[in-house]
Amino acid sequence: MESALSEIEFLALSSNRVAVLRRLVRERHTRTDLAVATGASQATLGRILRDFEDRSWIRRAEGGYVATATGELVADGFLDLLEIMEIEGELRPxxxxxxxxxxxxxxxxxxxxxxxxxxxxxxxxxxxxxxxxxxxxxxxxxxxxxxxxxxxxxxxxxxxxxxxxxxxxxxxxxxxxxxxxxxxxxxxxxxxxxxxxxxxxxxxxxxxxxxxxxxxxxxxxxxxxxxxxxxxxxxxxxxxxxxxxxxxxxxxxxxxxxxxxxxx
Structure with missing residues (x-):
């Protein structure tokens, strides 16, 4: 449980991490593509990609990056939760x-x-x-x-x-x-x-x-x-x-x- 919560926190504390993972689940992107799409600096983007590779959430493919099967699993669950929390925020009042x-x-x-x-x-x-x-x-x-x-x-x-x-x-x-x-x-x-x-x-x-x-x-x-x-x-x-x-x-x-x- 502690380990899982820390991984959720790892993603939740960075909108850039979420944006990168979301894009790599959809299709292959080069590092330049990701920089343009997210607006993240090269240094920030480099750290994100290394952290994702260390977790085996992404892999290199044809000069770019793409999500692995476990990366897709994480993205599906996290993005579902993100959507639920956005809906809850709208409905809360x-x-x-x-x-x-x-x-x-x-x-x-x-x-x-x-x-x-x-x-x-x-x-x-x-x-x-x-x-x-x-x-x-x-x-x-x-x-x-x-x-x-x-x-x-x-x-x-x-x-x-x-x-x-x-x-x-x-x-x-x-x-x-x-x-x-x-x-x-x-x-x-x-x-x-x-x-x-x-x-x-x-x-x-x-x-x-x-x-x-x-x-x-x-x-x-x-x-x-x-x-x-x-x-x-x-x-x-x-x-x-x-x-x-x-x-x-x-x-x-x-x-x-x-x-x-x-x-x-």
Whole structure:
């Protein structure tokens, strides 16, 4: 263990070592190639190459260098860890708001996700992000524990104009909240009259607020008090597959909205 940790530290303490190993795993490079690619001095590069040769991570080949089988093994593991830590760093500020038990996809799939958080000048930035996505989408699927007034407005307006098809599944709690809000109730009532839109209600829990707009999956994240904290969106294939399949499961176990439930 001690020896393995010291080797990890050896790599981790030098971005130049990581950059050189990464390039030699991909293909053969000359010393000049590596100097240009990394910006490392000749003295630094010389030490790195000697250290790698001493560990049998690289070998000389046709005037250059290339990774050995063990060099590739080390690079694969280390670069995987590096990627995981980069993703963790991105998700760290918002992970407490992610209902990970209900999120049926590896967090590594959020590598290139867009994370939007409120700020002093843009407190509604996460909602604005989903509205921007909705304004250009042609097909929308939503499953959520709450209605968002902005999203509902855009969907109702565009579906009524024939610019979008929409399907939504909401929890019974979300529907009860609409009945207590005149503005939301009018919007939903209008949406129910739109042929291009269908809305169902589900008695079971829906722990996430997810919008699938064309190929983009967007999630609004709230704290335990219901306060909006962030949003995450991505077009990654595995996340889209999970969201589409989850929507389908909720849709099949839901029923059409009874208009009488919108009036207390």
């Amino acid at each position: 918002i992970v407490r708001y992610l209902p990970t038990d209900a999120l049926g996809v590896d967090l590594r799939r959020f590598k290139d996700a867009t994370i939007t958080v409120p700020s002093g000048t843009k407190p509604n930035a996460p909602v604005k992000r989903v509205l921007d996505i909705l304004r250009t989408a042609e097909s929308v699927r939503v499953f959520s524990h709450a209605f968002n007034e902005g999203s509902l407005t855009v969907i109702e307006e565009r579906a009524s104009a024939g610019e979008m098809t929409s399907r939504g599944v909401f929890s019974r709690r979300a529907l009860d909240a609409v009945a207590d809000d005149d503005g939301l109730r009018r919007r939903l009532d209008s949406l129910l009259d739109t042929p291009a839109a269908k809305v169902r209600v589900r008695d079971g829990e829906i722990p996430l607020a997810v919008t699938v707009a064309d190929g983009v999956v967007h999630m609004l994240l709230r704290d335990t008090n219901g306060v909006l904290q962030a949003s995450v969106d991505t077009d990654e294939t595995a996340v889209r597959t999970w969201a589409t399949e989850t929507f389908g499961e909720y849709w099949e176990t839901a029923e059409p909205v009874d208009r009488d439930e919108l009036v207390h």
